[in-house]
Amino acid sequence: MARSPGREIVPPVQKLRMRYAKRGRMRFASHRDCARSFERALRRVGVPMAFSAGFHPHPKISYANAVPTGTSSEAEYLEIGVLQECDPQALQAALNATLPDGMEIMDVVVTRTSDLATRLEAGEWRLELPGIEPDVARAAAQAFLAVDEVEVQRMTKGGLRRFDARGPVVELAECSGEGDPEGCAILRLVVRHGTPSVRPDDVLAALAAVADLAPPIPPRITRLAQGPLDENARTVQDPLLPDRDEPTVGA
């Protein structure tokens, strides 16, 4: 038998983009953990995946901009390539019936445009800070916004990096209200993506630097949205809109 698996590589006939949530206990899963769980769900469902070439073929899946381990998300994005056209709604239902609790496909569209990744311009986050009074958090956020630059440092794959955590932040506001637990501040954060991307833990480090904010209990962080930034409204738009907007082709 020849060394090469000798498989012919069939290009995908369709690509599908999905938004999925990672919440509850699944927030402790790393990106790789989620990817494995998702790939196994695809196999359980029997999705006709396209595969990469090479000695170790991999299913065609690309993941965008994964949230850090320990953080929940309502807005993770991925794209798959398939060998037979699939119905987005049926695919969503079938996957949701088999994914582990805490992973849920929220949206599936057929890919009709390029560069989803560049449309993920900014992210919107919710930071729950148990043990911090809303007023304290509000004051800290104001102190943060009042300065032009706050240098923080973080271990990255390339070693310890220092960077500004203030510049990319478009919005930081205390937003707890009726019905939220007592003594738990909630911050809404909108931040422009960049390199390195400023993450909520960087903003918390910056709040500690400018206002001595020190949560006694680990904060709970959720990514609420990713997409094009509306500078005026300081909100994040649906990045799948252009795919949705295209007129439906054949059926």
Added chain:
Amino acid sequence: MTATIPDPCAPVFDRLEQLLPRVQKPVQYVGGEVNAQVSEWGSADVRWALMYPDAYEVGLPNQGLQILYEVLNEQDGTLAERTYAVWPDLAALMRENGVPQFTLESHRPVAAFDVLGVSFSTELGYTNMLEALDLAGIPLHSVDRTEAHPVVVAGGHAAFNPEPISDFVDIAVAGDGETVVLAISEAVRAWKNGGRPGGRDGLLLSLAALDHVYVPRFYDVEYLPDGRIRRVVPSRPDVPWRVAKSTLTDLDAWPYPRTPLVPIAETVHERASVEIFRGCTRGCRFCQAGMITRPVRERSITGIGEMVQAAVAATGFEEVGLLSLSSADHSEIGEVAKGLADRYEGSNTSLSLPSTRVDAFNVDLANELSRNGRRSGLTFAPEGGSERIRAVINKMVTEEDLVRTVTTAYAAGWRQVKLYFMCGLPTETDEDVLQIARLAREVIRVGREVSGSRDIRCTVSIGGFVPKPHTPFQWAAQLGHEETDARLALLRDEIRADRQFGKAIGVRYHDGKPGIVEGLLSRGDRRVGRVIEQAWRDGARFDGWSEHFSFDRWMTAAERGLEGTGVDVAWFTTRERQHDEVLPWDHIDSGLDKEWLWQDWQDALDEVEVDDCRWTPCFDCGVCDQMGTAIEVGPTGRVLIPLEPISPAPLLATQA
């Protein structure tokens, strides 16, 4: 001091969750795996916590635990949850915050269960059991437990000599667990429903009355003045002198696990496993697993096909392992491999045979198995470097066999071959070990010749030999760790010095120290219990992990624990035993006739080999007679039920 919890059965997840952001790989503690079984707490009156006493990444794939988990959960009124060893970072936070050892399904305290079943594949898990008991708030010693505490059961291969942990476990079960756990559940249920007659002793007595259940507390050990055991006697008239192992027959009737667990965290074996047979009669004299699981019982080709299909559908794993002690020995393995490769053609599902012997047939098999998926290296286990030592251990492989196999592999396009050996075997000399270098060189030489390439490699992996109970080598002297290290250094230098082939040969080995601790725990008796407890008190945990293992800690603990007994670590490890010595595990009946074992030991010293009873007449090892069992092998002549080739679920495809 642990804080008092209002309801001792209440889930602890809320409190655990606060700690998880502060530990490594928190996902291993949250459960939620696909195919995990979460039952209503109130729906069961007998509740098991099943523990694999190692880290989640090692414990989750364990087949024994997954089998019992399903077998128990299928019963009405019984539930089973899982728990694994927690790493020291979380253990420290749990102690600080009063969070007890918990299960992964409902995150309830382990102490809230009726039974804690611990499955030991290796003795190096003993300290992790003590850590879990302590974190659970369960007294370490059986005698200190009350009716309110779970019954602590030890199972797995290490339970064939439960004496070193006899202070800590309430009962031990030797052999196949499937039917025994059901019997234990019934006894616990009857005792609970009957108003707990006789208290904890009453329960233990009713368990002692079951087949295959050993209750160490009901036995006394008497010693001779020289430290050897005089005898082990029941302390009550109503318990048996010897407890026999359990043997499951008709594997097709036990297709477990039906729905293997799919972890979210990464584990050491990312695959579904299907056990294709149990037992092995190749008769390798060092192999405890082979000796204690006789006779061979095969699953039929159709049974295998159904289990593989169910496992792939239920898990989505890309790899299915066909498990057994020597998978290529299944009487229909060729048909199984071909049938499965045909069935999964084009689906990127690969099959693997984790343990294979050295013969050319295996290369064809490996080609077949990797047809639809990834191709990794090939592993063969000649175990001994010289022809002579292979006769001693009864590994019937000639150098010619090995070279022919490896030639076939390289010629078929494999570039990487791994060879597994042992060091420290009885009668071994430096020369026997140096033969490993010669073999590896020969492998590379012919490999370059047949492949026409210099780009081939051979990795030599060497483990230290530890004599085990219920094997012909149970009487043997273990090689001291200094001698082991010296021999391995000689071998390494020999390979390094080779300019022509040395660079193509990788050598992997561990130093001899952990083997001495394993040897102490394997062939120890009740006196070793104090050593284990001392080592744990001094911080021993995760002893199978080199970064956590400390030889010095164990030796210090042994000095203290064995003080006044007149025996020491060397006495348990490097001392050869004589024919008439009472061995600590003699009262656990593996079916093997002790006289047969002794004869096999003498044959080993005389370099006389014995055949496999599957293909030659029964040589009366004693097992079938003693246990009322028989070999169950094919060929059945049946074929795999043809299945439709895997195709996408129709609802997904929008067909034109």
